[in-house]
Amino acid sequence: MTEQINSLEEYHKVYAESTQNPKAFWERQAKTFTWKKPWDETLNWEFETPKIEWFKGGQLNITENCLDRHAKASPDKIAILWEPNDPSAKAKKITYKQLLDEVSKCANGLKANGIKKGDVVVFYMPMVPELAIGVLACARIGAIHSVVFAGFSAQALADRVNDASAKMIICSDYNKRGAKNIPVKKVVDDALHLGCPSVETVIVHQNTAENCDFDISHDIWWHEAVNDQSTDCPAETMNSEDILFILYTSGSTGKPKGVVHTCGGYMVYTCYSFKNVFQYQEGDVYWCTADIGWITGHSYIIYGPLLSGATTMMFEGVPTYPNPGRFWEICEKHKVNQFYTAPTAIRALMACGNEWPEKYDLSSIKVMGSVGEPINEEAWHWYDQKIGKGKAPIVDTWWQTETGGILITPLPGITDTKPTYASYPMPGVQPVLLDAQGKLVEGNNTEGLLCIKYPWPSMIRSTYGDHQRCKNVYFAPFKGMYFTGDGARRDEAGRIRVIGRVDDVINVSGHRMGTAEVENAINEHKNVIESAVVGYPHPIKGEGIYAYIIADGHQGEDTAFAESVREVVKREIGPIAKPDQIVVVTGLPKTRSGKIMRRILRKIAAGEGDKLGDVSTLLNPEIVEEVKRKASEV
Ligand code: PRX
DSSP: OOOOOOSHHHHHHHHHHHHHSHHHHHHHHHTTSOOSBOOSEEEEEETTTTEEEEEETOEEOHHIIIIIHHHHHOTTSEEEEEEOSSTTSOOEEEEHHHHHHHHHHHHHHHHHTTOOTTOEEEEEOOSSHHHHHHHHHHHHHTOEEEEOOTTSOHHHHHHHHHHHTOSEEEEESOEEETTEEEOHHHHHHHHHHHHOTTOOEEEEEOOSSSOOOOOTTTEEEHHHHHTTSOSOOOOOOEETTSEEEEEEEOOSSSSOEEEEEEHHHHHHHHHHHHHHHSOOOTTOEEEEOSOTTSHHHIIIIIIHHHHTTOEEEEEOSOTTSSSTTHHHHHHHHHTOSEEEEOHHHHHHHHTTOTHHHHTSOOTTOOEEEEESSOOOHHHHHHIIIIISTTOSOEEEEBOOGGGOSOOBOOOTTTSOOOTTOOBSBOTTOOEEEEOTTSOBOOSSSEEEEEEEOSOOTTSOOEETTOHHHHIIIIISSSTTSEEEEEEEEEOTTSOEEEEEESSSEEEETTEEEEHHHHHHHHTTSTTEEEEEEEEEEETTTEEEEEEEEEETTOOSOOHHHHHHHHHHHHHHTOGGGOOSEEEEOSOOOBOTTSOBOHHHHHHHHTTOGGGOOOOTTSSOTTHHHHHHHHHHHO
16 A cells, blocks of 8 residues: 555655655555566666666556556446536446456557557547546557647647657547537547648547548547457556656747656656545545646546545536536535645636535535646635635645656645645655756745756656757756756745746646747738747736737737737647737847847736836837837737
């Protein structure tokens, strides 16, 4: 059984041990899993190349740990509890035995359709059980899954499919989202038309009764591929450092990168962190509202909970359908014990009024989590008082796609909580703050760049197809450190508060967006000459997208033009990247070397145009007044 910390004293003891003797600590955790062959070396690492190997020489299959051992010990226990979009439709309860059978059938179906160990399968699906089943089926046979959030556009999907040279796409016909059925098979067809030469087969899960185009030369229905397969599928033997999955995330350059996670370390860390951060107890119902298209869904809907033998809920719908009480209704209906969501959802529901949570009995909730972006004090207190009624501790969990699991967080009921603070590191995690020159910032009541100085098992191993990029982005900035890209503050008690990104990445509703990526999309518009994108404080989304555009034939406020720019961004990336504010200008403030002065643009976007300081050293100081004036008009 994975160890669970029970007291503050124990946290201090375990933390000390895990940093003084990390190998012994992680070895002990790893031994609680089923390995086909024990590892020879617990950790081999250097952050120069970088090369990080955990449980080297060990062999395993993560699905045996997620499924087989629980299906044997408690076959009838609910593994996945699925709540559909339509509140009048029936919830599905899938036991560990049933899930093992379904995963095995799907795995056999994948094999029958030419998928082998090492092949990449892209998923473009809604939150239906088949998504979890498909992901686990890949893991069962050693295929690499790469889930693409189903809100991305055809172009963004094609970019990711091509970067990973995926052999198969698994999608649904339509996604049910609130009152709408969204035609996602069509997006896959459009992506294929744009050119995805590596894709041989598209498996389509029939999610609705609506018709969709179907090309029998490469499309195959999920039910035809899977339903008649055998429930027996031996788990492929995987080396600890074989790739488990790729997940694309945005960075400060235009092209998203495929973060690579491997089998052994990811398994050990997601399970350990799940059990400790949520203090999951036998029989609890755990619900994470994230989408499996993001890392939170991978680590804390699928792997962490299933590895722990937990009951994990998957919700197909949206928080406001059919009304803003839906989350709370579900918590009451399924007696949810741990509830994990994003600040953006909390703020959006807070804005809908207290009457919604007040209608429901939320007394089952023991622990509440927050993830994806800094949570502001007002939202923290509302969550604490109106949802947790002051008795369910909030775990403000800081982590990233690259970290694979939660690294900094309170432990509920064990360490104290302080609004907006992710607080203390998990066992085995050694965060440090650096100044811009890379010098260690010591002591408390300080700020700096957040780095991690020692490996943890679920950390990024590479960026798919381009290891150099992994080095450049995360390991080259500060020698011997993993650089997170975040700025942080340490308070008088050593608690850490993550303030936000220090690079050109913005965090919109908890989704990472590269400013360069959005600019590239905007520049596809036929009238756009140049653009600059920055983030600005947004009451619900945390950060909004603010675009300054130089355009041919357009001046000042032009709603039709702004709409046409948004359409182009939607086409290139997806609706989540559409700029909230668009200002058409005749020039952008630049340094003498021609670099756009984003600091100035950020201040103006934040409504702080009167706090710009000296701009006389700019190449074009005169443009600042124009930009300020136009920004004040939108
Ligand atoms: O800036 C941090 C912010 O989200 C970034 C990671 O985004 P992503 O890889 O999409 O993963 C999100 C889900 C794990 C971080 O670099 N972030 C995440 N959690 C927090 C946070 N910022 C402040 N507080 C958090 N709890």
